[in-house]
Amino acid sequence: MSTQRLRNENYSGYSSTEVSPTESPSNGLDDFSGSSSYQRFGETNGTTWFQTLIHLLKGNIGTGLLGLPLAVKNAGILMGPLSLLLMGIVAVHCMGILVKCAHHFCQRLHKPFVDYGDTVMYGLEASPSSWLRTHSLWGRHIVDFFLIVTQLGFCCVYFVFLADNFKQVVEAANMTTNNCNSNETVLLTPTMDSRLYMLTFLPFLVLLVFVRNLRALSIFSMLANISMLVSLVMIYQHIVQGIPDPRNLPLVANWKTYPLFFGTAIFAFEGIGVVLPLENKMKDPKHFPVILYVGMTIITILYISLGCLGYLQYGPAIHASITLNLPNCWLYQSVKLLYSIGIFFTYALQFYVPAEIIIPFFVSRVTERWALMVELSVRIAMVCLTCVLAILIPRLDLVISLVGSVSSSALALIIPPLLEIATYYSEGMSPITIAKDILISVFGFVGFVVGTYQAIYELIQPSVSPTLANIASAFVQ
Template identity: 40%
Template structure:
């Protein structure tokens, strides 16, 4: 019976771990450290294709790099290849959180009131920031343990569960006998993929709704579903671009469009409030606090969707020139984001009241006067920016799905195979948006189901797995463990209730059609 090592047995167990890592290749039936057992050799199919002339030396090197393990990061160090400064990391972090979620925050605040809504946004911002820091610290600690330079989200989960499985035992059974590191990594990656596809569905609906409003003002009465179908071929063609650098100029223009659009929206909000035409001046135009019915679950789903930057934290930390300063970058960046979210959500609700739409852009003036033409341009600007964002976000799931596809199908005619695969995935995503063209329902579902798991539930669990055996006073350890468990409980509650309410409303909508 193997028990938890204590006292003088701990150094002995540590020595055994070192020996085990050195000789793990001697017996293929022994448990292997997943971060050390990644094979580095080129897949046999690649070599055969190379020998037969199907791929050249450059492509062979590219595929070999894709198969490198993190234990070989000394050979290919991401920090050394493309390091980012703290300021650049701050800009990317802020940019990674600005999207359709920001435009939906006034709608989220309308569900719980202009007093409770901003207060809860501040709390959620603090929790989201704290969880980003937890994820970063777990990654840095595991990198040090496994003598590697970088880990992604899935690999952090894998390494955390594996280490916990190896050392933490109860009786003759491991605590994680079934839930192994491989399963943990798979779960995290699946949720990541689902989150990105959910984002893409939201982007399709957003573009369809806003283009419909512009077309309506020009005399074209078409449902948003038709505009999604019209946009689909264009999105498919651009999705075939496999080099993100080619999208850099488009992304730069998109960022400028977002800034211009936000400025125009804030001008309209202050204009309404300044001339006392806002909903806040009307009797019963706004509510202070609302917690009845589905208010809290819907708010939770929409609000947590807005804090969508958890996916960019580790990629930025992995490329940070000074990773020791990265937590400060996170606190500063999330402080700016939380402040912007709180002000924007509160003012947007005070301006438009309970008539606020799922995206505040849909509340902008829609007549044919010159003043409204500017707002129609804003809607087109946002549609263009979201179009580019969709293309960038689409790369994340493709990075997970395409390598195993190529390993199974071979590298011959690789470009054609990947283009067909991307076309199928984009078409399915657009199909979901056409079936459920309700922006508020999609945002609430994606936020409650996927974003809550990545942003709130997983990081505290990883903290417990990684740091549960540190040499801290018992009361100190119990404090942070209790705090982490509280965050997990709140996250699971929001996940369960938010997902249930969103699915119920989607089912009700489909029945009404």
């Protein structure tokens, strides 16, 4: 199955824009929310506004959410939520920029749909620089590269998350009780290393990615949604009870840990890759701007509330995933298992994007007789690669921060503002808009460099058990 075929099958019946050649390009979000820019044609079985909202929420909620309490710790109880709010505003603004530029090229080139890579490629073709116009195809390659890194990075995070949670459940099994009110420290029974747990999951995830049909994967997505929703409700129910005195928590954390906050936060907010496909598959795309703002508002509130409440509840002892802090009773052990089941099934969905980019490259170089064998071999190799990378970096917090800093910052913060400049500069842009776009891109680039450096620096430091480190920091407080 080629990437082009996937695009044709999924999007051929839908149009982001259908305008006359004489209509002027979009000048902002207000323009693309007008009814004249949204006329559906073809099939009428597109998604409703509610279905689109659910897909948008699902595309932004995953393991990154559970790591936000530690992110707030790395920023401070005041600086953390303020930074999350600012990052949420900037992220949704960049999503709006991407949609606006995509609509501009749909109108100008009379295309029913352009994806992220196409939009960047056309943006470079429209730039005033002859060098950029000549090398516009690299825009698509760059977006594809960062999409591959981001999605495979998610898969690495899932390996570490599954290993950490299952390891804790197994090690605490003998001491697990029905009393969920006790906060006594549980002496875990040592079992095998977390890396061996990753190897245990490997064959099952290989079998899972052999499912190549999106409709079949939608069943797994539904199971993941249900299990993760139940888990989140139980987590919130627990962390709002008996919150300790927050006055001992620092308002602003050490500046050295803030880059780790940035990586984790942008990892959580990186849902820009789903924006254009969701908008294009709607019955009434004119409602998408409202859905985007409503959905991202809900997501930002969810991120800030879980990050703050989780840090307030556990303080310096917070783990890389808040599930690892839950009480050692069967109720909350089941929460860990439920969320892990959701992450397990979500692995195949995150894997689908890089698979559709990488696999056609290899399949196109063999005869049809060997196509299936080559495809399955590439799938196995890609899953093994994510497993090996997870084994090499078994720290969940650092994996999340590294993936967020390296690739998520590029897709969510750096590229969209530069795309807007390339697209509209020759048509006239206000200096304020140009300055704003440059500021956002510089902010993303600084986060990219500093966050990546700090995550790598932490990785090469002598290994210290996260549990022991958290306990020690709690006594220092």
